[in-house]
Amino acid sequence: MQFQYDVLIIGAGSAGLSAALTLGRCLRRVLLADGGPPRNEASPGVHGFLTRDGIPPAELLRLGQEQLQQYTTVEMQCLEINEVIPLEKGFRASGCLTTDDTPVSITARRVLLATGVLDVLPPLPGFRELWGRGVLHCPYCHGWEVRNQPLAVYGQGRIVTGLALLVSRWSHDVVVVTNGPGHLTQNARRRLRRQHIKIREEHITRLIGSATDDLECIEFADGSQLERKALFLHASQYQRSSLAEKLGARHTSKGAVWVNSGMQTSVPGLYAAGDTTPGAQQALLAAAAGSRAAIVINEALTREECPR
Ligand SMILES: Cc1cc2nc3c(=O)[nH]c(=O)nc-3n(C[C@H](O)[C@H](O)[C@H](O)COP(=O)(O)OP(=O)(O)OC[C@H]3O[C@@H](n4cnc5c(N)ncnc54)[C@H](O)[C@@H]3O)c2cc1C
Structure with a gap:
């Protein structure tokens, strides 16, 4: 069977664009399907991306597309x-152009x-509105911007404990809400206390933000307000x-798409890279994973083309 493309890449964020770049450099026929904005669309800047620290997310992708x-x-659509x-040896895919539904x-x-x-995000007023500015998902991405400021960490149990201890690296004024x-647990409370992290277990009614979508304060059910510059959480x-x-395709217990060491899913010929797979989630790591998947795919195709 004649295939139209060697590789269909679904998703044109950091992982997909980077895979397309590597496969393009291998002279592979590639269709890069871009279904819409990336995960970090709401954020003002991508931090920790070597040579592009702080670049707006859309600009990072624009540069990626330009260099392709x-x-x-x-081909990008x-x-x-x-x-x-x-199919017996490959795949048929269908979809719609996002421009006119063709x-x-x-x-x-x-x-x-x-x-x-x-x-x-938690279904409370302010979380979605302030997402990416006053409500943050990762101190590695945004901790520096709010360093030494009053911070909150939202959540329960082990997850909030771990995140609060991590965030205390960036500020000495951290409150768990x-x-x-x-x-x-008593042990968790003790560990938080040792880092001078306070705990507020009252119900939250809303987050109040500034005109620039920074967090100003957290309002509790009794009407009291806690001034904070930003709130971190591990969103599900x-x-x-x-x-x-x-x-x-097999998924992990946390809902990620399982891949083997060669970045192949449990479905032969179907690969995955970036946030969709297990592990740390950052734009640079997604780009690296996309590039690695592209190399693995190119080598698999080469083996197919050059049988022993
Ligand atoms: C608020 C926020 C701020 C962040 N800040 C940072 C930061 O400062 N630094 C950092 O390193 N990381 C940051 N991240 C993490 C970063 O956004 C991700 O790690 C990165 O975007 C992962 O890249 P990806 O290519 O795997 O996925 P994405 O960038 O999410 O791209 C996936 C793409 O696939 C497309 N798609 C999905 N389904 C289909 C389909 N069926 N057909 C076609 N296309 C499809 C989507 O439209 C999207 O464009 C942030 C995340 C968030 C939420």
């Missing part, structure tokens, strides 16, 4: 893929999922795309 232009075997069907169907020898995740019973998350699930 010289690789003429790489504003295309949301909604189905991938395994249906598209293509075939590819390999598929790389770089579809990322979505964050689920649990929005009801914190489910903290789910896969942005259900394609891996529909294909029957």
Whole structure:
């Protein structure tokens, strides 16, 4: 069978763009399907990305797209893929152009999922509105910007304990806010106390932000307010795309798409990279994973083309 593309990359964030760059440099026929904005769309800047520290997320992707232009075997489409069907040796995928809903169907020898995740925020006023500015997901990405300022860490149990201890690296004024019973063990309370981290277990009614979407204070059910510059939380998350699930690919207990050491999912020929897979989630790591997946895929295709 003649395939239209060597590789279909689904998702054009850091992982997908980086994979497209490496595969383009291998002269591979690639379709890069860009289904919409990246996970960090709400953030003013991507931090910790070597040579691009603080760049707006959209600008990082624009540069990535611009640098792909010289690789003429790489095609990028504003295309949301909604189905991938395994064939005997490859895949058929279908979706719609996001510009005008035109249906598209293509075939590819390999598929790389770089579809990322979505964050689920507590359903309280202010969390979604201040997401990415006053409500932050990761001190490695944003701790420096709010260093030495009054900070809050939201959550319960072991997760909030670990995150609060981590955040105390960036500020000596950290308060854990649990929005009801914190489910903290005596040991957790002791460890927090040792770092001078206070605990507020009252219910939260809302977060109040400034005109620039910085956090100003947390308001509790009794009307009292706690002034804070930012609030960190480990948001729960789910896969942005259900394609891996529909294909029957194995997932980890935390909901990530499982991959082997060669970045292949449990479905032969289907690879995954970036936030969608287990491990630390950062733009630079996603870009590195995309590049690594591209190398592995190119080598698998080369083996197929050059049988022993
Ligand atoms: C608020 C916030 C701030 C952050 N700040 C930083 C930071 O400062 N530094 C840092 O290193 N990291 C930061 N991160 C983490 C960073 O955003 C992610 O690690 C990174 O975006 C992962 O890249 P990715 O390519 O795996 O996924 P994404 O960037 O999320 O890209 C996935 C892409 O796949 C597309 N897609 C999904 N499904 C389909 C489909 N069916 N068809 C076609 N396309 C599809 C999506 O539209 C999206 O464009 C931040 C995250 C958040 C939430």
